[in-house]
Amino acid sequence: MTEIKSLFATRLYHAKLSEHGAPVDPAELENSCLVIADDDEAGQDWCEEHGYPGYTSYASLSDLPWRFPIFKDLVAVLDAHVAAFAKDLAFDLGDKKLQLEDIWINILPEGGIHTGHIHPHSVISGTTYVAMPDGASAIKFEDPRLAMMMAAPTRMKDARDELRTFFYAKPEVGDVLLWESWLRHEVPMNMSEEERISVSFNYKWE
Template identity: 55%
Template sequence: MPSRSLFPTQFYEADLGDDALVAELADAARELAQEDRAGRAWSKQHGYRGYTSYASLDDLPLRDPRFDDLVRLLNRHVAAFTKDCGFTLAKKLKLDSLWVNVLKPGGTHSGHIHPHSVVSGTVYVAVPPGSGALKLEDPRLPMLMAAPARPDTFVYAEPQAGSVFLWESWLRHEVMPNAAKEDRISISFNYR
């Protein structure tokens, strides 16, 4: 074949590998959503339908051993992903931030990137049917000016409880609306 694929975009999908921890993290997330008044206030002020600890708590692995256990597993997944990406690293990436998301029915999160990070990702803790996929955007989209339509301009990654998704932080993504009747719970994070 005379043509070849250049500059691929890697996307990592795996199972966290600890179902008991996934159940414990669901409990931990619900506890935070009840106790973290600052996070609830930020979510309300910014129109986030549900709860996120994104702007209120930056010490979850120190605060709760369940999150510390999660980080140990995530470190392995991130190491595997960076190897798949062929990164040349002077030192291994470290967790920079980790936050809980409890997305109520009807909730969504518009398209965005994660500046100042190398790898970003999400662990899915509770994923009721219809609670929404992660929508990933072809990074070439702004440069495609007169290009014909392509079937893979957007890719929808469907999570399950225990799924780990990783991507390079510059990859634009969004959370599709939660059409389920229950909350979707996830934990997002950045490495740098």
């Protein structure tokens, strides 16, 4: 009897923020992101110096939950989502726990992209979506075995999600995506005339 198993799964968690804890008002969160971006001169300078499209607080503000109550509320909800994902992943955390390492704002204008990358030294990474106008780009995930496929043929267009070389997730405002931090991902070009706003984060094990 023939048996075919799927081994070494790559898990992608997709949920509404409101599934765990009190909902975070998306309008208030969007306004907070825009106000912070407008006031963060150090972040603006870093983006300009490094050719970063739009704005990110990644290199300038490391204490958003301390500065702004809405980010403190957001982290409380994210903690619950990350705990649920860690359970799905069957992580044996021992006497340690997964806790927030950093959290930052991303504002991607028309034509902006975030090239492929991973998040070294973290365990779980993710993003929650604050503004996703029509035409805003999805997030693209890459099969972690890609470099080892060598002479493999391409996949059929109707291949199942778990067999695809690339997977595009198109979240909505109020959604949260989580993945293991070694999973390479990117944001293709924003084709919308409006800004794509998200909040990304990393969790570490300690």
